Amino acid sequence: MSSEGREPETDRTRAADALSMQESPIWDRYTIEEIQSKAELGRYRITGFSLHRRIPRLDDLVFLPAAMTRLPLEGYRESCETKTVLGARHGCAKPLELSVPVYITSMSFGALSWNAKAALGRAASAIGTCTCTGEGGMLTEEREESSLLVYQMTPSRYMLDLEHLRQADAIEVAMGQGAKPGTGGLLPGAKVADRVAEMRTLPKNIDQRSAVRHPDFLGADDMEVKLEELRIATDNQVPIFVKMPATRVREDVKIAAKIGADVIVVDGMEGATGASPELLLDHTGVPTIAAVAAAREALEELGLYGQVDLVVSGGIRSGADAAKALALGADAVAIGTAALIALNCNAPVYAEDYAQLGTASGFCHHCHTGRCPVGVATQDPELVERLDVEKAAERVENFINAMVMEITLLAKACGKGDVHGLEPEDLRALTLEAAAMARVPLAGTDWVPGQDGRF
Amino acid sequence: MSIDQTAVNRWAGLSDDAVHVDADGLDAYRLNRTLRELAQGSQQVAVDNPRARHNLGIGLEAMRAEIHFLGSVGYYCGGFNAGASIVVHGNAGWGVGEAMSEGRIVVRGSTAWSAGAGMRGGTIVIHGDGGPRTGIAMKGGDIFVVGSVGFLSGFMAHRGKIVVLNGAGESLGASMYEGRIFVSGDVGSLGADAIERPLDGKDTEELVRDLAVVGLPWPDGPFRKIEAEGRLWYFDKHDGRIWRSI
Numbered sequence: 159m160s161s162e163g164r165e166p167e168t169d170r171t172r173a174a175d176a177l178s179m180q181e182s183p184i185w186d187r188y189t190i191e192e193i194q195s196k197a198e199l200g201r202y203r204i205t206g207f208s209l210h211r212r213i214p215r216l217d218d219l220v221f222l223p224a225a226m227t228r229l230p231l232e233g234y235r236e237s238c239e240t241k242t243v244l245g246a247r248h249g250c251a252k253p254l255e256l257s258v259p260v261y262i263t264s265m266s267f268g269a270l271s272w273n274a275k276a277a278l279g280r281a282a283s284a285i286g287t288c289t290c291t292g293e294g295g296m297l298t299e300e301r302e303e304s305s306l307l308v309y310q311m312t313p314s315r316y317m318l319d320l321e322h323l324r325q326a327d328a329i330e331v332a333m334g335q336g337a338k339p340g341t342g343g344l345l346p347g348a349k350v351a352d353r354v355a356e357m358r359t360l361p362k363n364i365d366q367r368s369a370v371r372h373p374d375f376l377g378a379d380d381m382e383v384k385l386e387e388l389r390i391a392t393d394n395q396v397p398i399f400v401k402m403p404a405t406r407v408r409e410d411v412k413i414a415a416k417i418g419a420d421v422i423v424v425d426g427m428e429g430a431t432g433a434s435p436e437l438l439l440d441h442t443g444v445p446t447i448a449a450v451a452a453a454r455e456a457l458e459e460l461g462l463y464g465q466v467d468l469v470v471s472g473g474i475r476s477g478a479d480a481a482k483a484l485a486l487g488a489d490a491v492a493i494g495t496a497a498l499i500a501l502n503c504n505a506p507v508y509a510e511d512y513a514q515l516g517t518a519s520g521f522c523h524h525c526h527t528g529r530c531p532v533g534v535a536t537q538d539p540e541l542v543e544r545l546d547v548e549k550a551a552e553r554v555e556n557f558i559n560a561m562v563m564e565i566t567l568l569a570k571a572c573g574k575g576d577v578h579g580l581e582p583e584d585l586r587a588l589t590l591e592a593a594a595m596a597r598v599p600l601a602g603t604d605w606v607p608g609q610d611g612r613f
Numbered sequence: 614m615s616i617d618q619t620a621v622n623r624w625a626g627l628s629d630d631a632v633h634v635d636a637d638g639l640d641a642y643r644l645n646r647t648l649r650e651l652a653q654g655s656q657q658v659a660v661d662n663p664r665a666r667h668n669l670g671i672g673l674e675a676m677r678a679e680i681h682f683l684g685s686v687g688y689y690c691g692g693f694n695a696g697a698s699i700v701v702h703g704n705a706g707w708g709v710g711e712a713m714s715e716g717r718i719v720v721r722g723s724t725a726w727s728a729g730a731g732m733r734g735g736t737i738v739i740h741g742d743g744g745p746r747t748g749i750a751m752k753g754g755d756i757f758v759v760g761s762v763g764f765l766s767g768f769m770a771h772r773g774k775i776v777v778l779n780g781a782g783e784s785l786g787a788s789m790y791e792g793r794i795f796v797s798g799d800v801g802s803l804g805a806d807a808i809e810r811p812l813d814g815k816d817t818e819e820l821v822r823d824l825a826v827v828g829l830p831w832p833d834g835p836f837r838k839i840e841a842e843g844r845l846w847y848f849d850k851h852d853g854r855i856w857r858s859i
């Protein structure tokens with residue numbers, strides 16, 4: 159179409175037009191937006207949820223089910239054991255006996271609403287697994303709903319005293335989390351409402367940045383004494399967990415095992431958060447797939463694999479992810495975001511409220527705002543009301559049951575009568591990165607990059 | 614044992630019918646159990662030979678007897694105390710009385726780092742010096758120090774009170790919430806966001822009462838009151854200059 163005054167369109171002008179609209183791979187629209195928002199805020203951005211980039215994941219692994227060399231078990235007829243015992247190492251009176259190798263991870267009251275905490279507790283109890291308090295202290299509703307509750311001791315020590323310690327079914331000493339290694343918790347003022355402020359002994363509505371270093375121990379030697387103190391204070395009734403972000407996994411796992419942890423929880427870089435400086439999500443820690451293999455190797459080198467239990471978290475979305483983590487060496491997996499999504503996070507309801515946050519269901523990562531449209535990550539009573547505890551608990555229960563069915567389906571196809579029988583040999587990698595990080599052969603080869611000096 | 618127990622009792626100010634337990638040969642669990650049993654019946658239980666061992670007197674609840682450690686103790690003595698009355702006749706290692714909720718711990722000597730870390734209630738009295746980070750992350754209760762306290766004392770104190778009669782090291786009261794510090798004597802420096810506020814009549818009344826209760830003298834010099842200004846409580850771009858380096 160050439161009208162007067164305009165040049166006829168040619169291939170050349172079309173190409174020039176396309177070029178003028180081409181996004182720079184360096185200064186893409188996200189980068190531009192990020193710079194402009196920092197220019198406005200005068201600080202780094204803070205966000206909830208998980209990272210924003212592609213990394214090697216458990217997705218890059220596949221199972222090798224039985225065919226000729228191994229016998230599969232009958233899918234719907236032969237049973238597959240899922241029972242999981244955590245923390246028996248030091249002979250405590252009550253190791254955690256879970257009916258499944260999946261439990262609900264530490265997510266603080268404060269980051270989550272009271273209804274969300276109650277629903278997660280109820281779901282876990284219905285399944286026969288445990289849930290964890292997270293850093294905000296022990297919520298009464300959560301204790302009541304949870305038959306097995308892990309009490310997290312973070313550097314901030316909110317509500318920590320003998321009374322609460324004795325109500326715990328396990329103690330988790332937090333040394334950080336995958337979403338934001340090397341930094342403490344973060345709870346924006348909108349969520350430091352009455353009850354949260356009271357439980358954390360904080361002035362209301364302040365932007366809380368929790369401590370990162372524990373107040374009364376620094377290195378491994380101190381921490382060994384601390385773990386013993388916890389054992390004495392609980393009269394060795396319950397197991398002691400140590401949770402760490404996946405960074406120097408081999409070294410850190412060895413230290414935790416040597417100083418007496420019963421259970422070590424390693425949280426990969428895809429581990430989520432209620433609020434974190436955005437850059438930490440994307441630029442710190444190592445992926446879960448690398449963390450599991452390194453943790454297993456560390457325990458094997460100490461001769462403690464099978465004695466110290468290994469829990470892995472960070473980006474576990476399905477039974478397939480969980481089964482792969484088990485095969486790589488985990489005794490159990492802990493889930494956070496998947497359980498929140500089962501509760502109702504990002505559900506396609508209350509479209510206007512997502513829009514008010516500048517997002518939509520399916521894209522929301524706005525936990526840090528305290529305006530969660532579905533009542534999961536908020537302290538606003540009206541929003542919390544939106545989460546029906548009974549129905550939400552049922553959804554989480556269904557989801558975990560589905561996950562476990564997926565795990566046993568894969569385990570039986572691989573010929574295992576116990577989910578804990580899954581092993582690295584059952585896996586192959588689809589990418590070079592995954593093969594190197596998970597220490598399993600690249601599919602179609604017997605090559606593990608780096609192993610036996612073969613590169 | 615050939616120790617003259619009467620002389621020991623006199624040294625520690627104990628009555629002649631104080632019950633003695635020898636810590637040698639008892640692991641921390643058994644010692645704890647023994648203390649619980651004995652402490653229901655008697656007025657004073659004395660622990661001989663603490664030998665600066667760690668984790669002594671952990672998680673004790675209110676009991677009839679006062680527990681006396683006759684010598685120095687290691688890390689976390691009286692940790693998770695929930696009502697017991699403990700006296701250390703010597704020095705204490707890191708984290709004495711950490712996570713305590715009720716009760717009273719008196720240290721006749723000095724304490725190492727982090728005395729009263731995270732405590733929620735109760736009272737700690739230190740007759741010597743308090744180490745660095747005394748009262749770190751405390752959530753309630755009171756700490757009294759006759760000597761001085763080391764650097765970063767009161768760090769991130771949420772609530773509760775630290776009273777120091779003879780000076781403090783660097784960065785006193787850094788990054789606190791509603792913790793309060795009353796200090797007499799020289800202060801190395803105030804920590805981030807710490808600010809000195811004038812004592813009012815109520816503060817003085819409170820201190821007079823407190824010191825009488827714990828049996829300590831009023832210091833020679835005046836008290837200064839240190840609290841949080843609250844500038845680190847909110848993310849605010851106008852404070853970018855403070856934030857970027859903190």
Ligand SMILES: Cc1cc2nc3c(=O)[nH]c(=O)nc-3n(C[C@H](O)[C@H](O)[C@H](O)COP(=O)(O)O)c2cc1C
Pocket residue numbers: 207208263264265266269270291292293294310332334335336343401425428429430431432471472473474492493494495496525535
């Ligand atoms: C809302 C929310 C709150 C969290 N709070 C805590 C916490 O208090 N302490 C902690 O150690 N980790 C906390 N985490 C991290 C989780 O425990 C866990 O490491 C992570 O969510 C696992 O990754 P996933 O969400 O991909 O399953 C939190 C995560 C979320 C999503």
Ligand code: SF4
Pocket residue numbers: 206207498502503504505522523524525526529530531532533534535
């Ligand atoms: S829906 Fe709620 S829980 Fe889910 S990402 Fe948004 S704010 Fe967070």
